[in-house]
Amino acid sequence: MSVIAGMKKLFSKKRPAKSQSGDEHQLEQPKPEEGAAAEASSYIIQPEPSVVAEVSSDGQAAVEETAAAAVEEPPQKAAKKPKKELLPPYDGPVLEVRNVHRSFQTGSRIIHVLKGIDMEVKPQQLVMLKGRSGSGKTTLLNMLGGLDQPSSGEILFAGQPLQDWGDQRRTALRRKEIGFIFQAYALMPLLSAWENVELSLRMADVPRSEWKERVGHCLDLVGLTKRVKHRPFEMSGGEQQRVAIAKAIAHRPRLLLADEPTAELDSKMGAQVMTVFRNIIEVEQVTICMTTHDPTILEVADHVYEMADGRFLK
Ligand SMILES: Nc1ncnc2c1ncn2[C@@H]1O[C@H](COP(=O)(O)OP(=O)(O)O)[C@@H](O)[C@H]1O
Numbered sequence: 075m076s077v078i079a080g081m082k083k084l085f086s087k088k089r090p091a092k093s094q095s096g097d098e099h100q101l102e103q104p105k106p107e108e109g110a111a112a113e114a115s116s117y118i119i120q121p122e123p124s125v126v127a128e129v130s131s132d133g134q135a136a137v138e139e140t141a142a143a144a145v146e147e148p149p150q151k152a153a154k155k156p157k158k159e160l161l162p163p164y165d166g167p168v169l170e171v172r173n174v175h176r177s178f179q180t181g182s183r184i185i186h187v188l189k190g191i192d193m194e195v196k197p198q199q200l201v202m203l204k205g206r207s208g209s210g211k212t213t214l215l216n217m218l219g220g221l222d223q224p225s226s227g228e229i230l231f232a233g234q235p236l237q238d239w240g241d242q243r244r245t246a247l248r249r250k251e252i253g254f255i256f257q258a259y260a261l262m263p264l265l266s267a268w269e270n271v272e273l274s275l276r277m278a279d280v281p282r283s284e285w286k287e288r289v290g291h292c293l294d295l296v297g298l299t300k301r302v303k304h305r306p307f308e309m310s311g312g313e314q315q316r317v318a319i320a321k322a323i324a325h326r327p328r329l330l331l332a333d334e335p336t337a338e339l340d341s342k343m344g345a346q347v348m349t350v351f352r353n354i355i356e357v358e359q360v361t362i363c364m365t366t367h368d369p370t371i372l373e374v375a376d377h378v379y380e381m382a383d384g385r386f387l388k
C-alpha cells in the first residue's frame with residue numbers, strides 16, 4: 075500500500091458519515107485494538123521505520139517516516155514492555171555540542187563537512203545557525219535532532235550523550251522531545267490542518283482524550299483557528315508553515331529544530347513565523363534552534379552562530 079493510500083485509509087475509516095455532535099474535527103473513537111495510537115506506541119519498542127536514512131533539505135524523508143510509521147503494520151505484536159524513562163531530570167542546557175566532526179565517504183573520497191563544532195543551547199532560547207548554502211547547517215541540525223551521528227565528538231541532549239544511544243532510543247527521543255520544521259512545510263497533503271496536527275499527537279502516543287483540546291490550542295497559538303478544515307493546497311505558504319509549526323509543537327517537545335523555515339516565504343510571512351516562534355517559546359516553554367541565511371530575521375535571535383565551511387566563525 076502506498077504511503078498516501080495508507081494515510082487516506084487511516085483517516086477515512088474512522089470518520090463518522092455525518093457529524094452528530096456538530097464537532098467535525100473530532101475523529102470517531104476506534105475500538106481500542108484497532109487504535110492507531112496503540113500501534114504508534116508500540117513503535118517506541120519497535121525497530122526504526124526502514125524508510126528514513128537521512129533527511130533531505132526539503133523534509134520529504136520526515137514526511138515519509140511519519141507516514142510509514144502510521145500505516146505500516148507492526149511486524150508482530152510483542153508483549154508490551156514497560157517504557158523506560160527517556161530523559162532523567164536535568165537543569166542544564168538542552169543541547170551541548172563538543173568538538174563535533176562529521177565526514178561522509180562518497181566512493182573513494184572522504185568529505186569532511188563539520189570540522190569541530192562547539193555550541194550550547196539553553197532552555198527557552200532561540201538560537202540561529204547562519205551561513206551560506208553548503209556550509210554544513212543542515213548536517214549539524216540533523217545531528218542535533220538525532221537523525222544522524224557525528225563521526226567524532228559529543229552531543230548531549232538534556233545531559234544525555236546522543237552519540238551513544240541506539241537507533242530505537244533516538245527514534246523515541248525524536249517522537250517525544252523534538253519537533254522538526256522544514257523549508258517546504260512537510261505537511262500531509264490529503265489531511266486538513268486539524269488532521270495534520272492530530273497526526274503528530276497520534277504518533278507521539280498522546281492519549282486520544284487530549285487531542286481535541288491540544289490541537290485547538292496549537293492551531294490557536296499559530297493564529298489559524300479559522301483555517302482548521304483547510305488542506306495544505308488551500309492555504310498560503312505562510313499559513314502552511316504555521317500549520318507545520320502547530321504540528322511540530324503539538325506533542326510538547328522540549329526542542330524545536332527548524333531548517334530554513336522562512337526561506338520560501340516573503341518578508342511579511344517570514345516575520346509572522348518569527349513572531350509565532352517567540353510566542354511559543356513563552357507559552358510552551360520550548361527551545362528553538364533554526365538555520366537561516368536571511369539577515370533580516372537574525373535580530374530576533376538570542377544567539378547567532380555563524381558557520382563557514384564546517385566551522386563557526388568566532
Ligand atoms: N550525505 C552526504 N554525503 C556527502 N556529502 C554530504 C552529505 N550531506 C551533506 N553533504 C555535503 O556537506 C556540505 C554541507 O551540506 P549542508 O549541511 O546541507 O549545508 P547547508 O545546509 O549549510 O547548505 C555540502 O557540501 C554537502 O554536499
Ligand SMILES: [Mg+2]
Pocket residue numbers: 131208211212213333
Ligand atoms: Mg541546508
